[in-house]
Amino acid sequence: QAQLVESGGGSVQAGGSLTLSCAASGYLFSSPCMGWFRQAPGKEREGVAQIAADGSTGYAGSVKDRFIISRENAKNSLILQMNSLKPEDTAMYYCAARSRWCRDHLAPADFGSWGQGTQVTVSS
Secondary structure, eight states: OOOEEEEOOEEEETTOOEEEEEEEOGGGGGOSEEEEEEEOTTSOOEEEEEEETTSOEEEOTTTTTTEEEEEEGGGTEEEEEEOSOOGGGOEEEEEEEESSOOOSSOOGGGOOEEOOOEEEEEEO
16 A cells, blocks of 8 residues: 655754655655645644655745755655754644645645654754
8 A cells, every 4th residue: 555654753952953754655656746744733734845756846935945855766755854943843744745746836735645744843
């Protein structure tokens, strides 16, 4: 069964870095569009970054220039390198795949396959 499994979350102080990985099994790594989303307690799920099959990327304004999304083809993994972390980055982070090409905006409703999430906590 195709699935997405996130790892790499944890606790870090503000200004630190973390790298999240999402192992994609089955056909999911071949998805035209893959992305990272996050959800903080009491808030709606929001898009963080996405990457298309051709390598083009898109980022939410709040993480641009701090986060980097990439694909590690040899390991069928989606990567999110997070730098200069802030307390407001604290959330559950989810990997997702879309069966169609990336759209300009990062909308959770456009993604049909999801991982179980990995927690990121940034302390001040």
